[in-house]
Amino acid sequence: MANSVSGDSVVDRVVRVISAFPEGVSSLQLSELAERAGLPLSTCHRLVRQLAAYGLLDADGGGTVRLGLRLWELVNRNSPTLALRQAAMPFMEDIQEVLQQNVNLAVLDGWEALFVERLSRRGSVANRARVAGRMPVHISSAGLALMAHQGKALQAEYLEQFSDPTDRLTADALRALLSDTARQGFAQLKGVVDPDTWGIAVPVLDRQQRAVAALGVVVPLHELQLQALVPAMQTAARGIGRRLPDSRARS
Amino acid sequence: MANSVSGDSVVDRVVRVISAFPEGVSSLQLSELAERAGLPLSTCHRLVRQLAAYGLLDADGGGTVRLGLRLWELVNRNSPTLALRQAAMPFMEDIQEVLQQNVNLAVLDGWEALFVERLSRRGSVANRARVAGRMPVHISSAGLALMAHQGKALQAEYLEQFSDPTDRLTADALRALLSDTARQGFAQLKGVVDPDTWGIAVPVLDRQQRAVAALGVVVPLHELQLQALVPAMQTAARGIGRRLPDSRARS
Numbered sequence: 430m431a432n433s434v435s436g437d438s439v440v441d442r443v444v445r446v447i448s449a450f451p452e453g454v455s456s457l458q459l460s461e462l463a464e465r466a467g468l469p470l471s472t473c474h475r476l477v478r479q480l481a482a483y484g485l486l487d488a489d490g491g492g493t494v495r496l497g498l499r500l501w502e503l504v505n506r507n508s509p510t511l512a513l514r515q516a517a518m519p520f521m522e523d524i525q526e527v528l529q530q531n532v533n534l535a536v537l538d539g540w541e542a543l544f545v546e547r548l549s550r551r552g553s554v555a556n557r558a559r560v561a562g563r564m565p566v567h568i569s570s571a572g573l574a575l576m577a578h579q580g581k582a583l584q585a586e587y588l589e590q591f592s593d594p595t596d597r598l599t600a601d602a603l604r605a606l607l608s609d610t611a612r613q614g615f616a617q618l619k620g621v622v623d624p625d626t627w628g629i630a631v632p633v634l635d636r637q638q639r640a641v642a643a644l645g646v647v648v649p650l651h652e653l654q655l656q657a658l659v660p661a662m663q664t665a666a667r668g669i670g671r672r673l674p675d676s677r678a679r680s
Numbered sequence: 681m682a683n684s685v686s687g688d689s690v691v692d693r694v695v696r697v698i699s700a701f702p703e704g705v706s707s708l709q710l711s712e713l714a715e716r717a718g719l720p721l722s723t724c725h726r727l728v729r730q731l732a733a734y735g736l737l738d739a740d741g742g743g744t745v746r747l748g749l750r751l752w753e754l755v756n757r758n759s760p761t762l763a764l765r766q767a768a769m770p771f772m773e774d775i776q777e778v779l780q781q782n783v784n785l786a787v788l789d790g791w792e793a794l795f796v797e798r799l800s801r802r803g804s805v806a807n808r809a810r811v812a813g814r815m816p817v818h819i820s821s822a823g824l825a826l827m828a829h830q831g832k833a834l835q836a837e838y839l840e841q842f843s844d845p846t847d848r849l850t851a852d853a854l855r856a857l858l859s860d861t862a863r864q865g866f867a868q869l870k871g872v873v874d875p876d877t878w879g880i881a882v883p884v885l886d887r888q889q890r891a892v893a894a895l896g897v898v899v900p901l902h903e904l905q906l907q908a909l910v911p912a913m914q915t916a917a918r919g920i921g922r923r924l925p926d927s928r929a930r931s
Contacts, residue, residue, distance in 0.1 A: 509746045510752060
């Protein structure tokens with residue numbers, strides 16, 4: 430394997446090296462990187478040197494390896510979520526200005542909500558929705574808002590495989606929750622992640638009425654005024670949907 | 681070349697494919713991607729399929745290829761600029777709240793300022809500093825603030841190779857500009873990019889007094905109150921510098 434010259438395994442190794450950094454860890458020692466990537470040290474060293482020559486990784490003299498500034502630049506200047514985030518940002522700023530709270534934007538990826546943008550304020554309540562963070566559909570308001578507005582086939586597939594590791598939620602209860610969410614046009618979750626907060630999310634719909642994103646806020650329990658909040662968020666979500674250049678359904 | 685099985689050329693091809701998307705373009709047709717990457721169509725097709733299997737690219741049935749959501753996630757959850765951006769964001773929000781204008785954060789990469797974060801407001805003046813955008817050092821206040829606080833050797837190397845394509849700025853004038861910037865502790869550029877705005881930037885210094893970043897604002901000409909603005913920005917920059925976990929010099 431170490432000396433394999435087949436194209437397949439080189440692509441595989443490149444992917445393993447780039448994927449080896451655990452969440453939130455921006456640098457690794459070469460030896461740890463090799464171990465996490467499942468590669469012999471010498472193979473890893475050679476690959477790091479090659480990728481560093483192109484700026485996809487940064488390696489310093491002391492054996493510390495990071496994802497490269499050039500890779501960050503390439504991905505962010507042509508981000509697959511760029512159009513969505515550009516469309517959403519002014520509306521997210523409006524919502525944030527009115528509420529003075531964290532606002533986030535998520536897309537559905539597999540059975541998880543992937544948070545692609547976030548505005549936070551000092552003094553706002555804790556919000557676990559980091560940028561590039563994930564949360565399972567059933568414990569995030571964004572996930573519920575996204576899944577409640579997908580095609581029947583995808584929803585069925587999701588419910589089919591669903592099981593709650595804590596056994597608190599059955600597939601039937603989740604089906605009812607998604608159905609309520611779809612009827613109401615927004616999702617709300619009270620204190621699942623943080624007991625002192627509500628998560629509220631509304632779908633950003635495309636022309637086929639499928640959710641391409643979810644706009645969410647996390648607000649303190651005592652400040653919650655659902656009747657004022659939800660219409661403001663739904664208006665913002667419509668604004669975002671109208672500004673999307675290509676509203677493809679995700680299912 | 682198309683059928684080469686050496687590791688070197690596979691890494692090279694992976695890099696060429698990932699780098700082939702022009703700035704701001706998030707999707708390409710397979711044929712255009714192959715042309716831009718300088719690869720035979722069949723080679724490109726095979727590589728896209730391999731990279732898509734790992735989520736580094738997304739390819740749909742119609743031959744449209746995008747950078748993958750998984751790649752975006754990997755790079756952004758472990759961004760080389762994550763610690764800097766996390767340290768800077770609360771201070772950027774403070775500055776934005778006070779000024780109600782665009783605020784940006786840049787690092788030096790080669791002879792350019794690379795903008796790694798930006799807060800913008802509707803109604804604020806035009807600001808060309810996009811996230812993951814670049815500007816040459818000599819025509820951006822962020823670039824000047826960064827270069828003015830680098831080591832003598834790096835500055836000399838920069839000035840040695842400098843030539844202004846428009847012939848408006850000599851290396852001697854640029855040397856004086858950098859020297860003024862270092863003495864004042866901030867950079868200002870009046871209407872170079874946009875004639876109705878000022879760019880103001882202050883360095884974020886590490887313990888060796890080298891600039892690891894620049895904090896910048898773009899404000900309308902008529903609203904400029906330098907005496908109030910610069911101390912506020914310098915205070916914010918000091919706050920950012922203090923919060924950096926590892927203040928390594930960049931030169």
